[in-house]
Amino acid sequence: MSWKLFNLLLEASLMTIFVSTISILIGLVLAILLSAANLSGIRPLQWFSKFFISFFRGTPLLVQLLLLYNLLPVIGVQIPSLVTAIIGLSICTAAYQAENLRGGFEGVPTGLVESADMAGFTPVQTFFHIRVPIALRLTLPALINEAILILKASSLVSVVGLIELTRMAQNLVASTFMPLEIYASAGLIYLVINLVVATAGRQLERRLPGVGSK
C-alpha cells in the first residue's frame, strides 16, 4: 500500500475527528440541559427529558441517521450532509451522556448544595457552579468512554453521504482491491486516535482538582 493511499485515509480521519469532537461537545451541552430539565422539578420538562433519553438510547444510531437523512428533505430542510451527521451524532450521544451524568448528579453530596444555599446561591447558580462541575468530575471516566464510542460510531455517518475514515477506506478498497491493507490501516488510525483520547482522559482525571483526587 502506498503512502498516497495512507495519506488519503489520514485526511479522511480528520473528518472523523472533526465530526466526533463537535458532536461530543454539542452532546455534552445537550446532556447538561437534559439533566437540568430532570432536576428542575417541572413535570413536563422531566417527561421530555425521560422520553428523549429512552428514545435515543433505545433505537440504533444507524436507524436514527437514516431517519434523519430521509426526514429532513420531506419537511423541507436542506442542509449539508456534514450538518446532518453532526445533528444525528449529537442527539444520540446526548442521550447517553445525560444518562451517565444522572449518576454524577446523584453523587453530588447534599451538604455541598446546602452550603451553596446558605451562601445565597440561586438554584440556577448552584446548578452551574456546584452541581455541574462536580457531576462532570464524577462521570469523567464514563464520558471519556462515551467519547471513544462516538469516535467509532462516527463510521456510521457515511450513510448520510459524508466521507470520513471508514467511507474513504471503502472507496479506496473499491478502486484498489486491497481490502486487507486498507482496512487494517483504517483500524490502526482509529486505534491511535482512541489511545490518544484515553490517555488525555486519564491525564485530565489526574489533574482535575476535586472529587477523589489529590
Place this chain on the structure above:
Amino acid sequence: MSDNAISVQHLVKRFGTTTVLDDISLEIPRGQVSCLIGPSGSGKSTLLRCMAFLEEATDGSIFIEGSPLGFVYDGAGKRQRQSANDLRKVRSQIGMVFQQFNLWPHMTALGNVSAALRRVRKMGKAEAEEKAMLQLRKVGLENRAGHYPSQLSGGQQQRVAIARSLALEPKIMLFDEPTSALDPELTGEVLNVMRGLASEGMTMVVVTHEIGFAATVGNQISFLDHGKLLFTDAPSKVFAKPRHPRLEQFLDTYLDRGASTLI
C-alpha cells in the same frame, strides 16, 4: 426590636410518626454564644438546621432578627412557604458551619471563600478575592489560599469553611458540631478561631460535644434530650451542683472519658 437574634417559638419537627423536636421555644441573645448540648439523637442538630431552614419544621415559627424564617402566616392565620427571594434575604444574615465542612471540592480555598462574593454579592474578581484573603488571614490560612480542599487537613478545611461564611458578613453564625469530624489535635485550632469570633461579639449558636468549650466560651447552654428542651441557663448555673439529673447522667459519660478537668 428585641435583644434576641433568633427567636424559636413552639417549634415541632416530626419525621413521620417520630417527634424529633417537641414544642421547643428558645431565645438566642444577640452578641452571645449559645451552645446546644445533649446526647446523640436528642434533636440538637435538627434544631440548629431548622434555624437555617435546612430542615422544615412541622409547626411553630422561627424569627431571625425579627423576620420570619421559612414560613409566613397569611391574613387568615394559615402557614405558608416564604418566597425563595425572601428566604434568601433572611438567610443572608446567617452563616452556617457544617460538621463535614462541605467545602466545594473543585474550588481552591480562595475560590470557596470568594465564590459567593462574586456570584451573590456581584463583586468583581479582584475585589472578591481581596475580601476573601482578608478572611483567610483571619483564620490563619492566607498561605493556603491556592490549595484545594483535598490538600488541606480537616482543621484547615473547617477554618476555610468558617472564613467562607464570615466573608458574607452574617449577623449570626450557626455551628453544627464543627469539630466532631476532627481528631483532638485539629479540634483546638478550630475552637481557637471560634473563641476569637466570640470575643468579637459575634452571635453564635453552637451544637457541640465539646463540653469544655461550652462551659468556658458559652454564655448560655441549652440541654436537649429526646426532642425536648430540658433547660436553658448560664454555664455557671448549668454546671453548678445540684445538677439536673438527666444532665448529671449525660456528664458522667464525659467524666468516664477523663474529661473531669474540663468541667
